[in-house]
Amino acid sequence: MKDVVLVVGSSGQIGTELVIELRKIYGNSNVVASDIRPSSEKIIESGPFEELDVLNEKRLREIIKKYKVSQVYLLAALLSANAEKNIEFGWRLNIRSHSNVLDLIKDGLVKKVFWPSSIAVFGLTTPKQNTPQYTIMEPNTVYGISKQTGERWNEYYFNKFNSDIRSLRYPGLIGWRAKAGGGTTDYAVNIFHEAIQKEKYECFLKNDTILPMMYMPDAIRATIEIMEAPAEKVKIRSSYNLAGISFTPKELAEEIKTYIPNFKISYNPDFRQEIANSWPQSIDDSCAQKDWGWKLNYTLEKMSFDMIKNLKENN
Ligand code: AKB
Secondary structure, three states: OOOEEEEEOOOOOOHHHHHHHHHHHHHHEEEEEEEEEOOOOHHHHHHEEEOOOOHHHHHHHHHHHHHHOEEEEEOOOOOOHHHHHHHHHHHHHHHHHHHHHHHHHOOOOOOEEEEEEHHOOOOOOOOOOEEEOOOOOOOHHHHHHHHHHHHHHHHHHHHHHOOOOEOEEEEEOOOOOOOOOOOOOOOHHHHHHHHHHHHHHEOOOOOOEEEEEHHHHHHHHHHHHHHHOHHHOOOOOEEEEEEOEEEOOHHHHHHHHHHOOOOOEEEEEEEOHHHHHHHOOOOOHHHHHHHHHOOOOOHHHHHHHHHHHHHHOOO
């Protein structure tokens, strides 16, 4: 019998793409999409969708029982920029959603959980280049602190209760199916939309801000690969570094200009600059490569080509 999977946060940037891929693997009726907001037509029409506020533990448990769910992907969260604007809700959502889902696995209701961490777990005192898996971690954003707390809980639940929780420290994610939602790395998604629609973009980060990013097909593949890996290969139970590709807004704009020659970028840094300054510029993901065979596919060039092609064809 195939596993039944619940995706919490199916209307967001990752959920929109992950549900489609998981339905190809597990079958449409075995992947339950859920969100507090409606999901895309493609998701609602191709399989089950449940309205869910993940803070409502009773309703979460009802859905788990109704579909006999065995795996949960928890994607609901307030990202770095939005959490700074609403610190109490950011903390409550990010922490409570995580513990509601971890308790499902502790209570034996589900077998496996995926929970995303982020490069936001690092801070100003972390080495910025080739940031190691194990290093100083002093995050200074609500989002980063909540992710670091979550990582500690993941490892604690694994050691104490043998809970099979798997996690990746995502870099900034770039995809064409859904808009980015409230992060510091959102510029790298917005720039493509505005380049195509208006041939210009005002960036909220400085031109030379280097951040690690990843194209969504790589991120979705990494997520499914770590979830499908034999349990003994998942040696790190807090969260794995994922490197992606590191570039600046200026370099991305140059790449976009090869397809849209009239494209113009200007810079007007805001509060998100400070968040970006506290994050690593490049990441060492050799543990993910060694433990469960992770390999990146998309370069900056390949990603930009694919983003522009898909945005033009699908708008
Ligand atoms: C954000 O910018 O907040 C997120 C992240 C790096 O986790 N994209």
